[in-house]
Amino acid sequence: MPGDASILFHVSDTHFGVEDRAAMAWFEAGVHAEQPDAIVCTGDLTQRATHRQYADAADWFAGLGVPIMLQPGNHDMPYYNLWERFRRPYARFGVLEVAVGAEIALEHALIVPFDTNVPAQLRWPWSDGVVTRRNLDAALARLEALRADPRPKLVACHHPLLAEQDGHKNPTIRGDQAFAELAAAGASAVLSGHVHFPFDQVRSRDNRAMRMVGAGTLSTRLRKGAPPSYNVIRIDRGGLIEVEHRNFRREN
Known part of the structure; x- marks a missing residue:
């Protein structure tokens, strides 16, 4: 029997190397208990x-046991090896590479990848996002191919x-x-990370509205007083998108 809703766990900025192991175990327990339809990790x-x-990241994600989409973040490109950073920026994903930019089709939603990273830019810091015409066109092409599909389209980027x-x-x-072009192409929401605190907003550009949903972090690199967190996103058969922010507390 078809489900009443598709359940997506949205996590970001795990930052293996400075991960919060207690928060990671809390997220993992939630996955195993609730068995979401998929996990989207929006980078870093x-x-x-x-x-x-x-x-370490490969071992952890493999242990979750559900379909995963990974969108790379600025921390996921080699920091010291410039040849790799410019020529093969995501080669170190290794066994995780099959999940990088993997489009996910759920019963009641479609997840489309969008890469907002570049290896270098004419400003500092290099950590902030850059939209290239090539990457935007790739995401728009996927949305156009899916336009006739009535399921909500969620775009995932860092x-x-x-x-x-x-x-x-x-x-x-x-x-x-x-934002304006993705909204015009039929995207219902953009999932992202990077800023290490969660948010859920409806924004508009060029008279086009779209949801912006940000996940926090499961690392020790906390900002704005926000604790480690992740999002649970439910999309029902009518296309309604519900976002629940879950915050980690030490007593968990």
């Missing part, structure tokens, strides 16, 4: 993209596409343009 699996950190508040400088270059 590792702290410095070392082989050891990727091996960097939030808009500034935290309208009127503030957008740290993601061409993020406003990407």
